[in-house]
Amino acid sequence: MAHEEKKLKLYSYWRSSCSCRIRIALNLKGLEYQYIPVNLLKGEQFTSEFQMVNPIGYVPVLVDGEIIVSDSLAIFMYLEEKYPQHPLLPSDLQKKAINFQAANIVCSSIQPLQNLAVLKYIEEKVSPDEKIPWAKLHIEKGFEALEKLLKDHAGRYATGDEVFMADLFLAPQIHAGIKRFNVDMAKFPLLSRLNEAYSELPQFQNAMPENQPDAPSA
Amino acid sequence: MAAKDGREVSSKLVLYSFWQSSCAWRVRFALNLKGLSYEYKAVDLTKGEQFTPEFEKLNPLHFVPVLVDGDIVVSDSFAILMYLEEKYPQRALLPADPQRKALNLQAASIVSSSIQPLHMMSILKYLEEKIGPQERFLFGQTNIEKGFFALEKLLKDLAGKYATGDEVSMADVFIAPQIAISAERFKIDMSTFPILSRIYDSQKALREFIAASPEKQPDAVN
Numbered sequence: 001m002a003h004e005e006k007k008l009k010l011y012s013y014w015r016s017s018c019s020c021r022i023r024i025a026l027n028l029k030g031l032e033y034q035y036i037p038v039n040l041l042k043g044e045q046f047t048s049e050f051q052m053v054n055p056i057g058y059v060p061v062l063v064d065g066e067i068i069v070s071d072s073l074a075i076f077m078y079l080e081e082k083y084p085q086h087p088l089l090p091s092d093l094q095k096k097a098i099n100f101q102a103a104n105i106v107c108s109s110i111q112p113l114q115n116l117a118v119l120k121y122i123e124e125k126v127s128p129d130e131k132i133p134w135a136k137l138h139i140e141k142g143f144e145a146l147e148k149l150l151k152d153h154a155g156r157y158a159t160g161d162e163v164f165m166a167d168l169f170l171a172p173q174i175h176a177g178i179k180r181f182n183v184d185m186a187k188f189p190l191l192s193r194l195n196e197a198y199s200e201l202p203q204f205q206n207a208m209p210e211n212q213p214d215a216p217s218a
Numbered sequence: 219m220a221a222k223d224g225r226e227v228s229s230k231l232v233l234y235s236f237w238q239s240s241c242a243w244r245v246r247f248a249l250n251l252k253g254l255s256y257e258y259k260a261v262d263l264t265k266g267e268q269f270t271p272e273f274e275k276l277n278p279l280h281f282v283p284v285l286v287d288g289d290i291v292v293s294d295s296f297a298i299l300m301y302l303e304e305k306y307p308q309r310a311l312l313p314a315d316p317q318r319k320a321l322n323l324q325a326a327s328i329v330s331s332s333i334q335p336l337h338m339m340s341i342l343k344y345l346e347e348k349i350g351p352q353e354r355f356l357f358g359q360t361n362i363e364k365g366f367f368a369l370e371k372l373l374k375d376l377a378g379k380y381a382t383g384d385e386v387s388m389a390d391v392f393i394a395p396q397i398a399i400s401a402e403r404f405k406i407d408m409s410t411f412p413i414l415s416r417i418y419d420s421q422k423a424l425r426e427f428i429a430a431s432p433e434k435q436p437d438a439v440n
Contacts, residue, residue, distance in 0.1 A: 055371040056328075067317050073331075074323035078316060093301060094290050100297035104330070105279075108296075112335045121357075126348050148278040 008033035011053060011061040013040045014212035017111060018072040019060040020172035023207035025076055028163065029083050037214035040116060073107060076165065088165050095160065098153050102146060102166035106173045110142035114181065135181045143177070143188045146170070150190055158194055163201070171198045175208060231256035234276065234284040236263045237435035240334065241295040242283040243395035246430035248299055251386060252309050260437035296330060299391065311388040322382055325372055325389035329396045333365035337400065359404040366411045369393065377413050379420045386424065394421035398431070 010026065010033045012019035026033055038044045038059050045057040054061045054070045061068065062075045064082070069075045080088055089096050112118070114135035123131045150166070153159045158166035174195045177183035185192045198204040209215055233249065233256045235242040249256055261267045261282050268280040277284045277293045284291065285298045287305070292298045303311055312319050335341070337358040346354040373389070376382045381389035397418045401408055408415045421427055432438055 056368045067320070069317075069320040069324075071320075071324040071327045073327045074320040077323055078320050081319075082316060093305060094292075096304075097290070097292040097297045097301050100300050101292075101294040104294050104296045107327070108331045108335050112331050113341070118336070125353065130348070145279045151278075 007065065009036055009063040010034070011036045011038050011050065011059050011063075012212070012214075013038050013059050014209045014215040015176075016040065016059050017172035017176050018058075018107075020175070020207050020209065021072045021168045022060045022062065022075050022079075023212075024168045024171065024204055025079050025088060027203035027207055028086050028088065028168075029079060030085065031079070031083060035213050037212075039214065073103070076103075076168070080165075088163070088168065090159065090162075090164055095153070095164075098149070098159050099165040102149055102158060103169040105142055105145055105149065106169040109145065110139055110173055113138040114176070132181055136177075136183055139173070139177045139181055139183050140187070142173075143183070143191055147188055147190050154190055154194070156197055167194070167198065167204075170194060171204050172208075174198075179209075232259055232286040233257070234259045234261050234273065234282050234286070235435065235437075236261050236282050237432045237438045239263070239282050240395040240399045241281075241330075243398075243430055243432065244295045244391050245283045245285065245298050245302075246435075247394065247427055248302055248311060248391050250426035250429050251311065251391075252302060252306050254302070254306060258436050260435075262437065296326070299326075299388065303388075311386070311391060313382070313387060318376070318382060321372065321376060322388040325369060325381060326392040328365055328368050328372065329392040332368065333362055333396060333400070336361040337404070355404065358400075359406065362400045362404050362406055363410075366406065366414055370411050370413050373413050373417075377417055379417070381417050386421075386426075390417070390421050394418065394427055395430075398422070 008026070008031055010019070010022060012023065012035060014037070038050055040059070044050060045059065051057065053063065053068060056070065058070055060072055060075060061070045062078065067078075069078045076088070089099060119131050119135060122134050126134075150158050155161040157163050158170055170191070174185075174191055178185060185195070205211065231249070231254055233242070233245060235246065235258060237260070261273060263282070267273065268282065274280065276286070276291055279293065281293060283295055283298060284293045285301065287301075290301075292301045299311070312322055342354045342358060345357050373381055378384040380386050381393055393414070397408075397414060400406060408418070428434065
């Protein structure tokens with residue numbers, strides 16, 4: 001009997017918010033995938049096996065047959081084009097632009113300033129006590145920007161009453177902010193409300209870090 | 219003509235820009251490549267013009283660049299570039315092939331998420347205050363080099379005359395201003411990056427790139 005391999009493979013780390021974005025996208029589009037864990041704390045991104053898939057050593061990486069896509073933004077755009085069911089970008093150009101802007105605030109202004117490498121650096125060069133305040137500062141700055149940006153556009157979700165790209169990038173960042181960095185969400189009423197809405201969606205919740213195969217058992 | 223909210227709008231594209239902003243440079247470069255003329259509106263970041271009520275209405279986040287196209291207002295260089303790519307498909311910057319398209323977006327992401335944010339003024343200032351000016355410089359340099367190494371690996375089997383082949387693409391739009399701005403400022407030894415050096419030689423010779431460069435902008439100061 002032939003062993004049927006799932007066509008899509010996702011190299012992921014349970015806690016990686018970038019990986020979480022894609023896990024949500026795959027869930028929303030109803031796409032099954034094989035979850036391949038890469039333990040960033042143990043340096044598994046530097047194994048020769050993983051380097052062959054992504055020489056730069058980042059997760060997530062999506063493998064779709066012969067196509068290999070790294071970087072959550074690139075993977076998101078690839079999925080959106082290849083698997084158009086449950087579209088994650090609105091067709092209206094203004095709304096679409098707001099989605100790109102919100103996503104980019106997360107992936108350029110927030111996440112890179114609180115990823116493992118930067119936190120390690122702050123811990124070593126400044127002090128271990130500065131790690132959390134540093135991350136908190138940048139997350140809160142980004143959240144303030146997002147509150148302003150989405151104020152006139154949000155509905156039930158970030159840019160209206162349907163889930164779009166902005167929600168996929170926001171949800172993991174809000175989750176990380178709360179669980180790991182003591183962000184005071186009372187300052188961010190809109191994002192708090194959105195977070196509540198995400199907590200009701202199984203496609204979001206199933207993608208969250210604690211529900212991944214490689215999450216440490218409680 | 220009047221916009222829906224009564225604002226007078228030009229039938230032309232308007233770009234709010236600061237001459238030295240590398241993010242604005244990306245957009246100026248792309249507008250030139252697509253042969254799109256635009257009205258240049260300078261926002262002097264050194265004088266706090268991004269905080270005027272007029273600009274705040276356009277972008278409450280106070281960033282440049284901002285593109286205005288009739289009724290549509292787009293902020294953030296990535297969002298603007300994706301908008302231009304869809305609305306003005308001439309001289310496409312993203313290849314149709316899904317693998318190559320993905321590699322372009324990945325290159326853009328490396329620049330805009332892994333390199334540029336880590337040498338922003340505000341970050342460097344913090345490091346200078348907490349550790350010292352030496353560390354500030356080292357941090358900038360280390361992260362730029364890390365990003366450049368990543369790009370070398372990414373583009374290894376892909377680069378031709380330009381980043382992802384023999385035509386200018388989205389990757390070039392992000393890479394060229396980044397090299398121009400950071401190589402000098404952080405004393406990067408570009409000979410360590412042969413592919414980037416080679417494609418940069420091609421990129422910087424493009425008239426569209428030159429016309430987009432900081433010193434050629436109306437608000438450039440010598």
